[in-house]
Amino acid sequence: MTDDGSAGTKARRSDATRAAILTAARERFAADGYERATIRAIAADANIDPSMVMRYYGNKEKLFAAAAEFDLRLPDLTGVPRDEIGTRLTGHLVDRWEHDDTLMALLRAAVTNQAAADRMRELFAAQLGPAVAALAADPAEAPVRAGLVATQALGFALSRYVLRLPPVVALDRAAVVAWLGPTVQRYLTGEQGE
Amino acid sequence: MTDDGSAGTKARRSDATRAAILTAARERFAADGYERATIRAIAADANIDPSMVMRYYGNKEKLFAAAAEFDLRLPDLTGVPRDEIGTRLTGHLVDRWEHDDTLMALLRAAVTNQAAADRMRELFAAQLGPAVAALAADPAEAPVRAGLVATQALGFALSRYVLRLPPVVALDRAAVVAWLGPTVQRYLTGEQGE
DNA sequence: GTCTATAATTCGATAGAC
DNA sequence: GTCTATCGAATTATAGAC
Structure with missing residues (x-):
């Protein structure tokens, strides 16, 4: 987010890791709730080291905030009968x-x-x-x-x-x-x- | 429950303690959920030692089971319009x-x-x-x-x-x-x- | 970027003195 | 019955080698 690098089209290697962490976090938070979803388990699901989760997202709270970003994508209902x-x-x-x-x-x-x-x-x-x-x-x-x-x-x-x-x-x-x-x-x- | 003692009307001292534990447990489980409601906090609310909770209810799971006993007390609706x-x-x-x-x-x-x-x-x-x-x-x-x-x-x-x-x-x-x-x-x- | 080692807490549960 | 002391496990989070 803070560094686009030199090539706009080339994704950094870390982007894939970040995405994998978010996916695993969503699954764990969804299945276990906030306190039972551990950073260790999330890291294991994403096949990385637990310390990487901390490095990318700072702490558990911020990780959850990132994983819980959600858009209901409500359709426009004004034209519907x-x-x-x-x-x-x-x-x-x-x-x-x-x-x-x-x-x-x-x-x-x-x-x-x-x-x-x-x-x-x-x-x-x-x-x-x-x-x-x-x-x-x-x-x-x-x-x-x-x-x-x-x-x-x-x-x-x-x-x-x-x-x-x-x-x-x-x-x-x-x-x-x-x-x-x-x-x-x-x-x-x-x-x-x- | 297992021992009525000699006098049927005389409540044992421990009954008051047991009831206090249950009340505190219900409040904590209701406010914090299962994992965040700690035995230590429940005991503090009931003004007793944490070890007494274990003595009376064995473990956290059984304590919850006792605290979550509930009757909806649904009224008889068959006579209602x-x-x-x-x-x-x-x-x-x-x-x-x-x-x-x-x-x-x-x-x-x-x-x-x-x-x-x-x-x-x-x-x-x-x-x-x-x-x-x-x-x-x-x-x-x-x-x-x-x-x-x-x-x-x-x-x-x-x-x-x-x-x-x-x-x-x-x-x-x-x-x-x-x-x-x-x-x-x-x-x-x-x-x-x- | 990645991993090891570990600090600092906190929790459930147990042992045992009194 | 009651309390102190503590064990063993698990957790988040940090420090630092490579």
């Missing part, structure tokens, strides 16, 4: 959970690590919040609606990927969207108590 | 979260500890599952419905008490019931995609 945005958003979120370890790392770590919880709050405030605000009739209630969507999205991920509640694990993608989609739809566009 | 069971169940669950550290201890620990996750699965299978089955038109789909209720209930608790997402923390009890009640109602008695 209003009664379909719940299912569309639900489907997108399921796909993001399913194919990227980063959200799992963030979730598992956020339960026992303050910095990770801060990051998670920031993620929803900076990414989900604005997306919901763009859809809301009344911008003032956008934060609440985004928060409600978060409860269902996070609860689904917790139940399916962390706790592995059998009936929740058994649902296929279509069933998840069919069950959770209307809930998300109501949180985005509906009213209390109906 | 069918369209009100969602709000009734939601209100009850919020109250259970709010006034007992045990569920928080279980949730925080379950994210990084296998035994705690097993306990959480067992809790829902043994307590929420049957209650939902008693209400379901088709008993075969009761587990799925109970699982869906779990995703929303756990996601709410995670967002409000663990991650402390500001918009979710700001909701008062009535708003929580008004927003989440209909969701739980649909999971209990409704259909997919509507």
Whole structure:
């Protein structure tokens, strides 16, 4: 990041090592949580020496910060038919959970690590919040609606990927969207108590 | 438990100590999760020597098992008007979260500890599952419905008490019931995609 | 850039005096 | 029953040789 070297196209040898460390870190943080994911184990997964992790990322906290960088990549929903945005958003979120370890790392770590919880709050405030605000009739209630969507999205991920509640694990993608989609739809566009 | 002594009404001195340990353990496990809740810290909270914790409960795992014993105390919903069971169940669950550290201890620990996750699965299978089955038109789909209720209930608790997402923390009890009640109602008695 | 050696802590658990 | 002392293991992090 700080030194581009002489050739712009030539990747430094260390870049591959850095990337390998990040991948291994994401997997370990996702599988074990913050405190049980050790630098030694991450280094072993990346086939390097533990001291290299320290050299590249300074300490465990900064390594986590780098590994937990995440973009929800929310699609633009303003053009979608209003009664379909719940299912569309639900489907997108399921796909993001399913194919990227980063959200799992963030979730598992956020339960026992303050910095990770801060990051998670920031993620929803900076990414989900604005997306919901763009859809809301009344911008003032956008934060609440985004928060409600978060409860269902996070609860689904917790139940399916962390706790592995059998009936929740058994649902296929279509069933998840069919069950959770209307809930998300109501949180985005509906009213209390109906 | 194993020795009643000579007088049935006289509590042994050790009973108070055991209870103090359990209370402190629940608070620490709830606040810090399984690995960060140390036996030393629990003993300090209970104003006793750390070795006493080991003497009474053997090891950390058994201490957690004792501290995480929990009863959801689900009310009988069979007499409640069918369209009100969602709000009734939601209100009850919020109250259970709010006034007992045990569920928080279980949730925080379950994210990084296998035994705690097993306990959480067992809790829902043994307590929420049957209650939902008693209400379901088709008993075969009761587990799925109970699982869906779990995703929303756990996601709410995670967002409000663990991650402390500001918009979710700001909701008062009535708003929580008004927003989440209909969701739980649909999971209990409704259909997919509507 | 890479690795060895090790410092400095912290934790669960045990042994044994009183 | 209670406490002191400590073991053995594991962790993050650093210093320094090559």
